[in-house]
Amino acid sequence: MNPVPWMPAGTVYGALLNFRREHALWAPRMNDAPYKGAPKAPVLYIKTANTFTPAGAAIALPAGASVQASASLGLVMGEGGVxxxxxxxxxxxxxxxYYRPPIKARCVDGFLGVGGECVPLAALGGLDGIARLQIGLHINGVHQQTTALADxxxxxxxxxxxxxxxxTLRSGDVLMLGTDCLADGTRPLVHPGDTVEITAPGFSPTLHSFTQEVAA
Known part of the structure; x- marks a missing residue:
């Protein structure tokens, strides 16, 4: 019998502008209204429970939407920390x-592909070990992006x-460290029929397929 895929038990938060390349691309606009300055605290958004898609499942894409895939790593909170x-x-x-993360763009049904396992922090070498990880994103078996957490x-x-x-982050909550963009500031796009695989040392590959949303 296959094990039941891991799923979040609490709230999932993500961090924006937390990779140097994207931060640098946005820096010239950070002094514009309404904020007129770079963010001093982390810019966070929430992935609501309706977005959670277990490992191996299919994700339906809204008709006509341009959908970006992004590899991320999330810290899972326990009773005593990560x-x-x-x-x-x-x-x-x-x-x-990005300063006002749009709920309609990020919290579409199924829009968080979840990895099938939570790897214990000690097995990854602690938070210092996480800093050395590189995450690969592949679409239909073709490498599209490497995300280095050193960045x-x-x-x-x-x-x-x-x-x-x-x-306060409670036990079961997840804090995603952020997602990186490509050199031109975009992210890989996915289409119905695609399969996306996300890989990193110490983790089983995270695989999701994509279908066309059926009109109601």
Whole structure:
């Protein structure tokens, strides 16, 4: 019997602008209205429970939508701190707003592909070991992107500490470290019929297929 795929037991949060390349691309606009300055605290968004798709399942894409795939790693909270980590495919409809993360673009049904296992933090070498990880994203078996966690603006320990200054992460909650963009500022696009695989050392591959949403 196959084990039941791991699924989040709490709230899943993601961090925006937490990779150096994307932060640098947005830097010229950070002084524009309404904020007129770079963010001083982590910019977070929520992936609601309706977005959770277990490992190996299919994700339906809305008709006509341009959907981006993004590899991410999430820290899973336990009773005494970080219990482990999970790979995610954090999907979103392409959009321009990052200071005010659009719910309609990020929280579409099924738009968080969840890895099948939570790997204990100790097995990854702790938070320092996570900083050395590289995450691969493949579409239909073709490598599209490598995300190096060494390129984070706030590494895992720093992001966790900064978030804990203004909110409490409870056991079962997940804090995703962020997603990186490609060199041109975009992210890989997925289409009906595609299969996306996300890989990292120490983790089983995270695989999701994509279908066309059926009109009601």
């Amino acid at each position: 219990a482990g980590a999970v790979l995610f495919n954090d999907l979103a409809i392409a959009h321009e707003s 984070l603006v706030r590494d895992a320990a720093t992001l966790l500490a900064d978030v804990n200054e203004f909110m």
